[in-house]
Structures are given as structure tokens and as C-alpha cells.
Amino acid sequence: MxxxxxxxxxxxxxxxxxxxxxxxxxxxxxxxxxxxxxxxxxxxxxxxxxxxxxxxxxxxxxxxxxxxxxxxxxxxxxLYGKNDCEAALIDMMNDGVEDLRLKYIMLIYQNYDNGKDKYIKELSDQLSKFEAVMAKNKTGFLVGDKISFADYSLFEVLLNHQVLSPSCLDSFPKLKEFVERMSNRPKIxxxxxxxxxxxxxxxxxxxx
Missing domain, CATH: 3.40.30.10 (Glutaredoxin)
Incomplete structure (x- = not known):
């Protein structure tokens, strides 16, 4: 079972x-x-x-x-970090992903036809925050040196955004590499x- x-x-x-x-x-x-x-x-x-x-x-x-x-x-x-400090940071990053997810959901279900162009134009500001975290951490993950549940959440949101706007990660090399690496994990x-x-x-x- x-x-x-x-x-x-x-x-x-x-x-x-x-x-x-x-x-x-x-x-x-x-x-x-x-x-x-x-x-x-x-x-x-x-x-x-x-x-x-x-x-x-x-x-x-x-x-x-x-x-x-x-x-x-x-x-x-x-998948919750090595200690309480990492766990708190993982919670913070997951909450940040949730903020982006909610904006995406509002677009999809409430304002897709009229709001898509504006949403994509403003998306870079949202993605830049995660790019900066990845660049600072230097491990390829949001927090610490191993994967967390927040990484899976960010990965899935980015996959959705690449469907919405295929070029959305072109200006964000750390995020683009993150998605490629996650996508190539054998079980994923x-x-x-x-x-x-x-x-x-x-x-x-x-x-x-």
C-alpha cells in the first residue's frame, strides 16, 4: 500500500x-x-x-x-535544514515562493487576458529576489548545502512560469541553472x- x-x-x-x-x-x-x-x-x-x-x-x-x-x-x-536556523530560513523562502504563487494564481484565474503582459513585464522584479539568494548561497539551493522542501516549491513555480513566459529566466543564470539541474535529477x-x-x-x- x-x-x-x-x-x-x-x-x-x-x-x-x-x-x-x-x-x-x-x-x-x-x-x-x-x-x-x-x-x-x-x-x-x-x-x-x-x-x-x-x-x-x-x-x-x-x-x-x-x-x-x-x-x-x-x-x-x-528536507528541513540542519538546524533551527536553517529551518527558519527555509520557512521564509517557502513563504516567498508562496507570495509569487499567489500572484500567479490571481493572474491565471482572475485577470489572464487583460493582465498577462503586465504580469510578465513585472515578473523580473519577483525573480530577482530568488536569483540574489541563489547567488549569495552558492550551493545551488535556497538554504544551506542540501535540498529542502522550499527548493521543490520554487522549482515547480518556475516550471509554471516558463510555460507562461518561456524566456522569463534568460536574465537569471542562477535560477535557469537551478531549474535545469532539478529537472535532471533522475527521479524528477x-x-x-x-x-x-x-x-x-x-x-x-x-x-x-
Whole structure:
């Protein structure tokens, strides 16, 4: 039996980073796919703590909120730094990634047609912050000298942005190298090449 179960819609969405993390860590998981019709019936929604998916199960532990799941997986699989100081920095970087993710989500679901050009024009300011962190750390990771759950989160957000704007990383050599290196980690590469990954749209409304 797979140790983890994800209950979510048939999209990459909020589960993108956790799937990549689990694949890279050699973990198996089960997917329970929820159609919009089933979701609209309301029974599952009513059972969710915050009325939202994804739902993540680790044995008897049931979690909601995607970043909570990332932190849980980080603790379980040694992806939370070497000490409390690194853990705090990893939290900070993941919160920074979340800020960028929320801006992306707002564009995709609320203002894609009218706001895409402006968003891409202003994206460099957001990416420059992560480029500076990578340049300062010099290890190829956001914090310390080994991969953390925040790296998976940043990687997945950058993959999405490369679909939105294929040239968005051309002025950011550290981020571009980071994405290339992450993409070539053997287990991540196998997952990104899999039908399970390719068949899922990035977002639920067809925008990307």
C-alpha cells in the first residue's frame, strides 16, 4: 500500500510541488481524483477542514493546506535544514515562493487576458529576489548545502512560469541553472516524463 494519498482535482495545481518532492524522494502515493461534478455535490467539501482541497493522508494523519503538507514531508524526509536556523530560513523562502504563487494564481484565474503582459513585464522584479539568494548561497539551493522542501516549491513555480513566459529566466543564470539541474535529477526527470505528470493540466481553467 502506498504510504501517502492525495485527494485532489485532475490538475497539477496545488499538488505540483508535493508530487515532485515525493517522486524525487522515492515515495509512492495514491491519487483520488475528484471531478468538479462530485465536488459540487458538497459532501466532500463539507468534510474538509477549510472547505478546500487538496487533502493529504499519511496513515491516520489527515492534512489540508498544501504548504502544511510540504512542511510535513520536509520533516519526514530530511528536507528541513540542519538546524533551527536553517529551518527558519527555509520557512521564509517557502513563504516567498508562496507570495509569487499567489500572484500567479490571481493572474491565471482572475485577470489572464487583460493582465498577462503586465504580469510578465513585472515578473523580473519577483525573480530577482530568488536569483540574489541563489547567488549569495552558492550551493545551488535556497538554504544551506542540501535540498529542502522550499527548493521543490520554487522549482515547480518556475516550471509554471516558463510555460507562461518561456524566456522569463534568460536574465537569471542562477535560477535557469537551478531549474535545469532539478529537472535532471533522475527521479524528477522520470516523473516529469511520465504520463501521470504530462496528462494533468497546470491549472483548472485551461490557462497557462
Amino acid at each position: 502506498a504510504p501517502y494519498t492525495i485527494t485532489y482535482f485532475p490538475v497539477r495545481g496545488r499538488c505540483g510541488a508535493m508530487r515532485i518532492l515525493m517522486a524525487d524522494q522515492g515515495q509512492e502515493w495514491k491519487e483520488i481524483v475528484v471531478s468538479i461534478d462530485d465536488w459540487m455535490k458538497g459532501d466532500l467539501k463539507a468534510s474538509c477542514v477549510f472547505g478546500q482541497l487538496p487533502k493529504f493522508q499519511d496513515g491516520d494523519l489527515v492534512l489540508y493546506q498544501s504548504n502544511t503538507v510540504l512542511r510535513h514531508l520536509g520533516r519526514k524526509h530530511g 526527470k522520470a516523473f516529469l516524463d511520465s504520463d501521470a505528470y504530462k496528462k494533468l493540466p497546470i491549472n483548472g481553467n485551461g490557462k497557462q
